[in-house]
Amino acid sequence: MYAVHLRTLFNPKTVAVAGATDNEEKMGYHVMKSLVESFDGEIYPLNPGKNQVFGMTAYSRVGDLPVTPDLAIIVIPREKIRDVLGEFLDRGTRAFVIITSGFREAEIPDGGKLHEELKSLVEKENAVVIGPNTFGIVNVRSRLNASFTPALFKVKSGNIALVSQSGGICHLIAPYAMKEGIGFSKIIGLGNRLNVDFPEMLEYLAGDDDTDCIALYIEGTENPRKMLEKIYEICRSKPVVAMKSGRFRKADRASKSHTGSMAGDYRIFVSALKQYGAVVAETLEELVSFAKALSMQKPVFGDRVAVVSLVAGLGMVACDTVEKCGMKLARFSEDTRHQLFELLPPYTIRDNPVDLGFVANDVDLCGKVIELIAEDENVDGIVLNYIYSWSGEFLKVPVNSIVRAARQKPMTVCLNYPPGTWNDVRERIEEGGVPVYSTPEIAVKSIWALRNYGRILLRE
Missing domain, CATH: 3.40.50.720 (NAD(P)-binding Rossmann-like Domain)
Structure with a gap:
């Protein structure tokens, strides 16, 4: 309308x-x-x-x-x-x-x-x-900052639309997104929602060529059924990530005095979001991180995850998170196992999770291992953990191999480094369409979000 x-x-x-x-x-x-x-x-x-x-x-x-x-x-x-x-x-x-x-x-x-x-x-x-x-709206793509915060226009241009009832949440997410290299097409503060609420905004963004993924921060809505129906209509063509606040009673009451929202029962609301096709986030970090993955990578259509790490500790943390998310470590094919044993020396870990620590300085070898795992039919998604060690001259990241591997299988990357060391590496990886995160936990959870979206697409 x-x-x-x-x-x-x-x-x-x-x-x-x-x-x-x-x-x-x-x-x-x-x-x-x-x-x-x-x-x-x-x-x-x-x-x-x-x-x-x-x-x-x-x-x-x-x-x-x-x-x-x-x-x-x-x-x-x-x-x-x-x-x-x-x-x-x-x-x-x-x-x-x-x-x-x-x-x-x-x-x-x-x-x-x-x-x-x-x-x-x-x-x-x-x-x-x-x-x-409301704090206003920002259309990054068309150079419009119709808000009271000039700094919001410094966010990176991207293909995620953020729709929030809370201006404060947008002001929290925007600096985080700048640090994490997350780009937005639009940032929208709905405020009290005089006559534009989530359903109207979802309908508009469904046809917005600049937006490939929609992130929602929800306190409440007067017409939850209409909002859910809109999510259902568009979720197959554009992923929708949603975070619902008001889990506990005091927060639920606070939402009424914040934006005049009727919050509703948290568990029922979240269950309905999942049923109607939203990928649900529990934290603000998850909200924007999941949106980043969904806007950059293909869905994951299975639970089998390969973990490849530069140091064993990151691999262990990633494995724990895989299990917590209800996924499982992929069992490599015999051919992959054979080739890994041929490529890697015995003092590395040559099975899932793969540890490249002792050959970290051999960029070509590391690249071959990553591409080999991406070709394995027993692998549905890959989490790659690289951490800055020694010096940049000694340790290089196989960027081209990472990008090629991510074309074979959905991938997220944990790339952790001191400021000013691997900034260009991160940019090159993300320019290749692979989302980069700062911790192995959020890298794994983002693979899980891709898996959730894969399940949504497989529903009849």
């Missing part, structure tokens, strides 16, 4: 900011800064007390604007929003981001009433609103 206006929301040519200011202590300043540093289109500040904002002509009223803005960002006191929103609607604007808080999430007597009044106002015109009580 809202598809056209949601496209405009994420791809405007003109943006108006109600509440724009040069005062750094005001939210309107940070919204303007975010836009100026990212957006290539026309920006129209609205401030009745200013002639200029950020060196641009400022307008007193919506009616004074020289054009009808495609998108309006509203960051003014809540008491004025109804009138200003009405002016934008009369002018023809149909896409909005309302950052202002103080609606149904707050302990204010008329908060819920004002929320419903705004909802009625926009729905009469078939308009779309992100918020209120």
